[in-house]
Amino acid sequence: MNDILTLINSVEVNTTSAIFKLCLSLILGSVVGLERKRKGQTAGIRTFALISMGATLAMLISIYVPQVYFGLKNGDPGRIAAQVVSGIGFLGAGAIIQMKGSVRGLTTAAGIWMVAAIGLAVGVGLYLLSIIATALILIILMPLERFEHRIGMGSESRIIRIKVGCVVEDIEDYRNLFKQHKVHLSNVFVEYDYDKNITHINFVVLMKDNVDNVKLFAQLRQLYATHSISLANQVNL
Numbered sequence: 101m102n103d104i105l106t107l108i109n110s111v112e113v114n115t116t117s118a119i120f121k122l123c124l125s126l127i128l129g130s131v132v133g134l135e136r137k138r139k140g141q142t143a144g145i146r147t148f149a150l151i152s153m154g155a156t157l158a159m160l161i162s163i164y165v166p167q168v169y170f171g172l173k174n175g176d177p178g179r180i181a182a183q184v185v186s187g188i189g190f191l192g193a194g195a196i197i198q199m200k201g202s203v204r205g206l207t208t209a210a211g212i213w214m215v216a217a218i219g220l221a222v223g224v225g226l227y228l229l230s231i232i233a234t235a236l237i238l239i240i241l242m243p244l245e246r247f248e249h250r251i252g253m254g255s256e257s258r259i260i261r262i263k264v265g266c267v268v269e270d271i272e273d274y275r276n277l278f279k280q281h282k283v284h285l286s287n288v289f290v291e292y293d294y295d296k297n298i299t300h301i302n303f304v305v306l307m308k309d310n311v312d313n314v315k316l317f318a319q320l321r322q323l324y325a326t327h328s329i330s331l332a333n334q335v336n337l
Contacts, residue, residue, distance in 0.1 A: 132214075159223025281312070288302070
């Protein structure tokens with residue numbers, strides 16, 4: 101058992117330590133990927149596991165090449181590893197999606213970058229640091245998210261579009277209804293069509309994910325002769 105631990109903790113690359121490092125990076129990457137998949141992100145368990153293992157393998161190669169082919173105990177393991185840090189940006193960019201003024205996937209992209217760094221740390225033998233970093237990632241992605249929602253930081257900007265079959269000159273009823281549902285009204289854009297007696301209203305609001313949109317829309321409809329209501333990410337006038 102002591103011999104195995106010695107091989108695992110050896111500064112030189114050997115089969116035992118390489119297998120252990122790859123397995124550990126697979127586990128740590130999968131744990132983070134599991135949390136992302138739980139949130140419905142495209143990058144999930146397999147993606148994060150492969151990224152972590154790939155970074156670990158790159159670091160192992162960085163250490164192995166100067167030791168074996170050049171006989172150097174203190175070679176430059178940072179050369180190949182540095183390319184992982186810059187190259188992982190392409191995968192991170194692929195996780196970011198821009199949809200009608202709303203950007204999605206920034207947290208997943210940051211997670212991809214962090215998991216790559218964890219893979220490098222495992223490859224160089226920083227096992228405890230890698231495990232702690234993984235635990236801190238989970239704390240950021242789970243308890244901190246709930247804390248953000250609890251204090252109101254989890255609100256997102258949305259546009260509620262309403263088409264009303266009359267000229268609406270007072271929005272106080274709308275404002276009061278938003279307050280009841282704890283929706284913060286930031287701005288209002290109004291367009292009047294006097295010929296057709298129609299009002300187009302765009303409410304810029306901050307709302308949490310747990311807001312019951314169906315109930316809110318049903319009550320908004322009752323205020324005036326409403327033709328349509330929709331939820332969007334950008335103003336349309």
